[in-house]
Amino acid sequence: MTGLPLAPDLLLGVALLFTAWRALYTRALFPAVVFFVAFGMLLALAWMRLEAPDVALAEAAIGAGLTGALLMAAVARLRGRDEDRP
Amino acid sequence: MKRLASAALAVMLAGLAVVLAWTVTRPVAPGRDVPALIAGSLDASGVSHPVTAVLLNFRGYDTLLELVVLLIALAGVRCLAPLPPPRGSAPVGGVLRELASLLLPVLVLVAVYLLWAGATRPGGAFQGGALLAAAGILALLAGRDRFLWRLEHLLWPLAGLGVAVFLAVAAGTLSAGGVLLGLPPAHAGTLILVIEGFALLSIAVTLVALFLGTGELEDREP
Numbered sequence: 001m002t003g004l005p006l007a008p009d010l011l012l013g014v015a016l017l018f019t020a021w022r023a024l025y026t027r028a029l030f031p032a033v034v035f036f037v038a039f040g041m042l043l044a045l046a047w048m049r050l051e052a053p054d055v056a057l058a059e060a061a062i063g064a065g066l067t068g069a070l071l072m073a074a075v076a077r078l079r080g081r082d083e084d085r086p
Numbered sequence: 087m088k089r090l091a092s093a094a095l096a097v098m099l100a101g102l103a104v105v106l107a108w109t110v111t112r113p114v115a116p117g118r119d120v121p122a123l124i125a126g127s128l129d130a131s132g133v134s135h136p137v138t139a140v141l142l143n144f145r146g147y148d149t150l151l152e153l154v155v156l157l158i159a160l161a162g163v164r165c166l167a168p169l170p171p172p173r174g175s176a177p178v179g180g181v182l183r184e185l186a187s188l189l190l191p192v193l194v195l196v197a198v199y200l201l202w203a204g205a206t207r208p209g210g211a212f213q214g215g216a217l218l219a220a221a222g223i224l225a226l227l228a229g230r231d232r233f234l235w236r237l238e239h240l241l242w243p244l245a246g247l248g249v250a251v252f253l254a255v256a257a258g259t260l261s262a263g264g265v266l267l268g269l270p271p272a273h274a275g276t277l278i279l280v281i282e283g284f285a286l287l288s289i290a291v292t293l294v295a296l297f298l299g300t301g302e303l304e305d306r307e308p
Binding site: 053054056057058061062065066069070073 | 137200207208209210212213216217219220223293296297299
């Protein structure tokens with residue numbers, strides 16, 4: 001792997017680590033879920049770069065899409081509960 | 087104390103990383119060229135995409151158990167809460183409603199395409215099922231949730247259909263004198279498509295039901 005293809009891959013790796021860190025350490029739940037979904041999409045790209053399109057498809061559909069939707073639903077439910085009991 | 091725990095966790099994670107790195111560099115099956123083995127027996131698998139051949143034919147047992155795991159997860163969630171009743175036409179914005187009516191047919195079409203494409207290129211039941219589930223969730227969010235009335239009664243038949251068909255095929259191959267899930271090469275392609283078709287439906291229904299999940303959980307708390 002020489003010069004040119006390496007740069008986007010490095011950027012992808014750094015972006016993965018950044019979104020993973022923000023997803024774990026963001027205090028507010030909703031932005032954390034957004035970072036988690038962004039992490040999932042970037043991970044799907046990483047799988048494509050590793051020439052594993054099957055895993056990339058599964059990651060995009062299940063990891064980012066459905067898990068993101070599940071987490072969003074959980075956040076919405078938690079928020080409703082907080083408002084009920086101040 | 088907290089710093090000590092963090093340090094211990096860091097050491098453990100570093101150890102895990104080392105073990106993982108070591109595992110990755112080791113051959114999968116020592117002394118056997120697995121990619122060549124798969125490529126060599128691809129003709130007998132009924133499909134031309136090696137990943138689908140492994141998932142649905144050579145290691146079909148693993149995929150069957152994956153479907154069972156999904157079913158058990160659904161059983162766990164259903165123990166906690168019933169499906170919520172439909173809210174009817176919920177007041178949702180015009181954009182979401184229009185977007186849903188545009189996207190729903192496309193999502194269903196792409197899900198079926200992914201299933202069909204799985205035979206020759208990346209795709210398959212899990213990816214297609216996840217997409218079909220996304221269509222279901224979009225329909226729910228857009229207030230088109232009348233299908234919940236039917237889902238309430240048909241949940242277990244639909245969710246269990248994938249495993250049932252898979253088991254029926256397994257029993258069939260066993261009683262036909264073969265081994266468990268040893269698909270006969272002449273019919274392997276058709277059998278894989280049938281298994282994946284029902285698995286797609288079950289996966290989609292299960293994932294939508296998991297999303298609906300603990301709808302009534304809050305009401306049960308004191």
